Amino acid sequence: MDALKTGLRSLPELFDLQLELKKKREQRENYLAVCGDTGCTAWGSEQVKDLFARCLEEKGLSQSTGLKFTGCLGLCECGPVVIVFPQGIFYQKVKTEDIEEIVEQTLLQGKVVERLLYQDPLSGAKIVHAEEIPFYRKQQRVLLANNWKIDPSSIEDYLALGGYGALGRVLGQMSSEQVIGEIKASRLRGRGGAGFPAGLKWEECSGMPAKQKYIICNADEGDPGAFMDRSLLEGNPHSVLEGLIIGGFAVGASEGIIYIRAEYPTAVQKVRLAIAQAEELGLLGENILGSRFSFKVSVSVGAGAFVCGETSALVESVHGRVGEPRQKPPHLAERGYNNCPTVINNVETLANIPYIINMGAEAYSRIGSGKSGGTKIFSLVGKVHHTGLVEVPLGMPLRKIIFEIGGGIKGGKAFKAVQTGGPSGGCLPASMLDLPTDFDELNAAGSMMGSGGMIVMDEETCMVDLARYFLKFLNDESCGCCFTCREGLSRMLEMVEAITKGQSSMAEFALLKELAAVVRDSTMCGLGQTGANPVLSTIRYFTEEYRAHIEERRCPAGVCRDLISFHINSELCNGCGACRRKCPAGAITGEAKMPHFIRAELCTKCGICLESCPIQAVIKL
């Protein structure tokens, strides 16, 4: 254990330390994993953890039982999640008042607290172990596998599970060409969205004749409803760091930068801590592990603009300038940060690197059925039973992710569409549910993989309104540098808004399609090029819904306020007055025990009357 204090100077020292920590971990395998990620923290997991610590102390268990405040455990919807190891008992929605019972029953007597167990929404059966829950059982967790075993603020935890072993192997046995060859053979494609083969990207940069090169980790995750990168950085920061160091070695960079948006303060803090720990151990700095490779890593905090996820804008932002893209070529591999060749990889891409080195490219590329190897983390959100982080092999059909892992649509409603790839992605209808989640397949269907957001929508979602929402987001986030993005998106938004208000025509609809295609073809960076996707894909699959808005001035899903109206069925209404009392606009009149009616000129169409009517006499048209 001296190495923890003095730092590692050679490869054998690293392997010795790993072995030592592993033995130490095996001796103490009782521990509680309390999820400390965003979702569970919002449910109050911090208090749960503090109370556990106190309770363990009181019962004299703090020596024998560990307590880890981990990264995301996946099933965010059931937070706060607590898993009791070594048995792997999964407790959901744990509140502070449950803690004594867990300690008393499970830790001391080895019994299971039934009422805190997960209940399968379909069969109603209670499930004890985490791995048996369908949500986990159907996933293939590679990158997230260690999340419940690791305290993200402890490098010992990571080392005990073999962490930095890949770096050791790379520095000890491989040349940079071999590393790149291995990554190419693994068929790893960039997880940031475009899906460019990671090995090729490295090869291109490594072939550049330059003294100084850089590698940047892109953690500017900005899609609404996406939190994969954040959870990786907060749950297992060392895996990303290890990938970054290996990447630096492969392309010949001496400096790495992790670019994180300021909205992720916990991630920034955990990454900074991880860098400090790695530096202390000699895994970063001069002559790492006694090799000739020196590498340092810094953190750059961005102000949080969606466009800074675009690589050239990101580099501008790292320079401290306004985050605006520039026209490529020259590509970043030629001229990037400080005008030097630069490689930018997504967080998830880098997190894959240590696994590829450890597992071997061939074994890795066999994961998944698609044209590209490996797993992909999706943040499954929207109208499904189980929202959360999901890691599946590439090529798994959408249906399996949504209905088997996600548990299907909430409230017994019908599935309508799934939006993949965040605001720049597209909406796919039920007929496309058997589409494998693969980069090329999704692109061909008019959507994209994106960074991995997956928003599921039920029959009560209006697709025109959805297109409007995403256009609004992109219009707000457009940097405004190039004309077609700035003006094109704002005009498209204007036209889609007119459709949701029933003020459009089929001629304008045709113009919208024409404009969307021009915006896609003619803008400078990825934001604009994909910015038309929400419109183009909803038009492609839900033309009928657009037509109903335009020609019949009707919103089939009943969402667009200007196209719906509320009425009271006078034959059913018994005059209880519930709607009248709740109406915030005072638009409902009627005497007690007499049928009420809604005054259309005052109605704001909030729908409260519909919800408050005890006998369903209010109808939405």
Add this chain to the structure above:
Amino acid sequence: MVNFKLNGLEVAVEKGTTLLEAARFYGIEIPTLCYDAGLSPYGACRLCLVEVGEPGKSRLVTSCTYPAREGLQVRTHSQWVVNTRKLIIELYLATCPSSKTIQDLASRYHVTGVRFRQKHEDCILCGLCIRYCSEQMQAKAIGFINRGEKRRISTPFERKAEECRFCGGCMYICPACQARCQGPEEKEAVCNACLNLSPPCLDRFNDAMCYLDPCVACEQGRKE
């Protein structure tokens, strides 16, 4: 020298030449609003788009920034390019209808109407003035502020810039705010009178043309 194909012709230019420079050298006209030979290319106006690559695998790129490469296939006036360019001009016209430069562009590319809601902006945010100020005058007295729809040009901290030497270069180089045409300001109307090769008065006067400069055909061609 770099050899590539420009509209089917084998051409050769010096290494480092952009597609726009090459096309102009060979006498092919490509419209631009944000380009000036004395300033660094910016690629913001999107008018200089050309199609590069094999048919079927091609894409549109801005010719002002794209360097000529060996064996490249470039088409400056394909159907795709022309249609895209026309819609972009229509968008410009819908945004800044009173700029003579844009009206002239519309005329030259036969954009005869605006299907978008008419706005009346003065600036197209091409950034020429900013680049002029910083690259030619070394002053940096103006720059962009805000982003997206709210983007505009202003001085640092929106105060009178001490760096400004009143050289007037920003006004000189502006493509949008120079001598505006006094044509009809009717909503959605494009007068098209000055540069249009098909005179609008033809259907009224058969083969008569007025030859006046500026042409007043628009006045006469007006709906009564």
